Structure formats: structure tokens, C-alpha cells
Amino acid sequence: SAVISQKPSRDICQRGTSLTIQCQVDSQVTMMFWYRQQPGQSLTLIATANQGSEATYESGFVIDKFPISRPNLTFSTLTVSNMSPEDSSIYLCSVGTAQQYFGPGTRLTVL
């Protein structure tokens, strides 16, 4: 299984600002995924990031709000833009095909 790290592990941000979350994997992977886990709700896929192509966003998520970069096969970033309190959540990246392995998550609080 892959070893996945995320930075930051947690942050408290002001409304209207942006935060970039980093995801680093210890091996080269084709697909990386970004999920959101809101309090009391299930994990929801935000987008799939493939190296060398534009990210594919799920219904309800747009690139202007959640821009994603995938510069190489071991790294990706997710930016949460123009944040509001509703963006307070845990953001997780994952990798894998048949089964997915998750990073430790980034706990974001927006005031």
C-alpha cells in the first residue's frame, strides 16, 4: 500500500481567504483523488486528478472553487478558494485503483 502525507494537518482560516492543501505519495501513481468529509456526512469525491491532464470534477464541485494541480506522479494540490464557514471540513486525498488508500486528512475550520 502507498504511504500518503498531507500538509497542513489542520488550519483555521478567515472567510474570503484561500488555502492550498498538499498531498505527497511515496510512489508514482496515475490517479489521485480528493474527497471532502463534512461533519456527520459521508466522504464525497470532489475531483479526480490525472497527471498531464485537467482534473475531472464531480457534480456540485467547480474548478474556480477547488482548483487542483498535478505536476507529477507523486504530488497534487487542492486549493479551497474564497472560503466560507460551509467549507469547514476534512479534506482527504487518496490513491489506488481496485482499492484506495487515504492520506491522514486536512482539518479545515473557516471562521
Add this chain to the structure above:
Amino acid sequence: EDQVTQSPEALRLQEGESSSLNCSYTVSGLRGLFWYRQDPGKGPEFLFTLYSAGEEKEKERLKATLTKKESFLHITAPKPEDSATYLCAVQAILGGATNKLIFGTGTLLAVQP
């Protein structure tokens, strides 16, 4: 619409008291069903993958089973360290190449000594 429902939402057991968690799903075509364990403040930890009805997987005190409509996670003689949230997810066979997981809301298990 593909959907996953887990029950119960929360379960409290005494140490050694066996029980089962349920995961009901509706999916256009099942590629795989996954069980994860999530501890507070951590990402989900992969437990099992099941691919077809009748399949079973075991790991220590946990056993996962699959039918065409639901999956069970059986916990035999649980210990306090089994306390966690257990998540179920399905991966559907879609038209394109995607590995999207659809998650349930989880079952919060507390095992008391």
C-alpha cells in the same frame, strides 16, 4: 442513483459481545464493495474488498460478507481497540474509466471493557 446506507449509525458493545454492521447498496453495476476503518483525526484505513455475491473475507476478529444487495461486517468477540467508525463504500461500473467510491455515513462502534 448509486447509494450506500449503513446501519446502525452507532453501536455500543461490551467487550466479547459479537455483533454485525450492515451496509445496503444500490448501484448500477458493482465493481467492488469496500470496508474501511476510521479512527478519530485519521484517514480511512482499508480493511476489505469484496467483488461478488457470496464472497467472504476475514481479518482477525472481522469478517465481511457480500450479497447482491448488502454487505455485513461481523465482529467476533470485540476488544476496546476495535472502537472506531466503520465505513462502507461501493465502486460502480461506469461508462468511463473512473475509480470513484461512493461512501455510506458509517457506523460508530464503541466497545466497552
